[in-house]
Amino acid sequence: MTRKLDGSRLVIATHNAGKLKEIGALLAPHGIECVSAGALGLPEPDETGTTFVENALLKAHAAAKAAQMPALADDSGLSVLALGGRPGVYTADWAERQWFEGDPGRDWYMAMGKVEGLLAQIGPEADRSCWFSCVLAIAWPDGDEAVYEGRVDGTYSWPPRGTMGFGYDPVFVPRGFDMTFAELPPEEKHRMSHRADAFAKLVADQFA
Template sequence: MKLVLASNNAKKLVELQALFAPLGIELVTQGSLGIGEAEEPFNSFVENALAKARHASRESGLPALADDSGLSVDALGGAPGVRSARYALDAGGEKSDAANNARLLQVLAGEADRRARFVCALVAVRSDADPEPLVAMGRWMGEILTEPHGAGGFGYDPLMHIPSMGASVAALSADVKNRHSHRALAAQQLIAQFREVWHLG
């Protein structure tokens, strides 16, 4: 079954394709179909993921899958949240992983409470008017380091330390990350829904 992925992030495509491979799902990015990005005006991951999925399905005529994910830091009241990818940009900086990480370290300087979590909302729709979207949420608990560690991953991975693994996300292999991440946890829930509701796999 072919689904449009409401993202143009190549690394996210690889990660999600590996997670959903057991169901025989083929993901194609909306960009490869000439579909532009949807507006993301909402304050929650679920609402933005649903908006993106409906947009991709409406423009392509195909079922769609959308991911909205980011970092939620306790000491910052859940920020950067849905603004994770634009955290530095919102403060007048550039839109880049390095700039976002630098701003986070600056904002948390001297803060004792470093608890945080990666959050992922996955939403799948059969059509843009699907009255029963499949919704899954995954949370990966950790704490923010005082400096980057590791060379893998993307986004805030170098700053996110997973105590149970004794390493930053950026120091984990792709295989380990795919089994334990917030996206993996959400995908496990979504796979169960794909099988039960869409009768896949």
């Protein structure tokens, strides 16, 4: 039997304001107050895993141990069929600026352009099928853990469209739609996203 959350406060192992907002909105109906690792001043561990599950667990355990309270970590990314599943677990890394590219931080437009450039090299026959994956890991300070996985399929679109969402949302058109995640109202995206899929499984297990 999976261990249940027995408190109302949960550390979200992220320094990403967009991700915290999205996760907080999904957990709010269940009476869970979310505080980010960034707000607590917790360091970001190196993501040395080669899978979403490994990285999510690594971040969740690091935050739970440092904060001495349950922690939830999300590891998610975009995989493109024609690129053999890349960028996958390296989704965020593709957005990292090098020292000679200006201020440090993530440049998502640059990352989206890298994917498009590789697809352009393949040519117009490139299969633009892609999917977002999300793994949610809960860890407790004593080492217990639980994992939930979600996915949403779609098509890689170019050029980027929309101003809502974050990351690769402006180039992802979910199956059955003609708008990108960044063009859809947030509440509609939340109903179908990879994170929503993983959260549905977490809620069914933790709050049912």
